[in-house]
Amino acid sequence: MLSFTYLGLVLLQLSSAHFILKYPPSLGFDDDLEGNAPCGGEDVKFADNDTNIQVGGFSVSILSTHPQGQWLFRATLDQQAPFNWTNLLPVVDEVGLGDFCPTGLAVPQEFVGQKGLIQVIQDAVDGKLYQCAAVNFVSGVNSTVGSSCTNATGLTTTITNQQNFTSESASSSSTASGTASATSSAAAATSSGAAVMHPASQSLLAIVLALPLGLLAI
Numbered sequence: 001m002l003s004f005t006y007l008g009l010v011l012l013q014l015s016s017a018h019f020i021l022k023y024p025p026s027l028g029f030d031d032d033l034e035g036n037a038p039c040g041g042e043d044v045k046f047a048d049n050d051t052n053i054q055v056g057g058f059s060v061s062i063l064s065t066h067p068q069g070q071w072l073f074r075a076t077l078d079q080q081a082p083f084n085w086t087n088l089l090p091v092v093d094e095v096g097l098g099d100f101c102p103t104g105l106a107v108p109q110e111f112v113g114q115k116g117l118i119q120v121i122q123d124a125v126d127g128k129l130y131q132c133a134a135v136n137f138v139s140g141v142n143s144t145v146g147s148s149c150t151n152a153t154g155l156t157t158t159i160t161n162q163q164n165f166t167s168e169s170a171s172s173s174s175t176a177s178g179t180a181s182a183t184s185s186a187a188a189a190t191s192s193g194a195a196v197m198h199p200a201s202q203s204l205l206a207i208v209l210a211l212p213l214g215l216l217a218i
Contacts, residue, residue, distance in 0.1 A: 018122065018126055019131065021131035021132075023059070023061035024053060027044065027133065027134060028042040034131070035128065036130065038081075040129065044134070052138045053107070053137055053138065055108070055138070055140075059102065060102055060105060060118070062100045065097055066125060069094055069125075070123040070124075071094055071102075072092075072120070072121040073088040073089050074119045075088060075111070077111060077137075078116075088106065089102070090163055091164070094158075099150045100152070115137070116134075119131070
């Protein structure tokens, strides 16, 4: 009986959660405050041991408990408000709950040698949710994908032509980096975590999810 009770508590906790930024490590997670911009209610703090992020290519590992939503992946060198964000991709439509690991994200070369933030925003049934990671931007491209970078079976994504959510506040400044890896093919999702990428139009960018194209090991 104890084991069933414990399992029930775990499932209840997951069902009440929104999303968790697993990599790069989040500044912190408070389910009740995750709707607070820019970082889910967490103070922006930097440390000597912040994660190194290669500007030429890295991955972001997420656990989402919503069956569908839209995502924005952004970066900034600003260490306090107001933050000037650079979009790493257009808005991504995603269907499927569980692990989600977009890869091949890149930031401008001029970020090298500086500290900054990676911001992940999900727009889902509960509204906009925010998580941030404090990182060191370094040169290079990582060439491996760690076992933690997986996508849930059946998860699909679509790269839109939007640079912000349709209801995004105009007070949150952002620009597009246009540096995402591109691919002309999309593979069906499997238990190993490959995700389906559906281009929204012929002119849109596409990225590879969980394929070894110069990505970060996590």
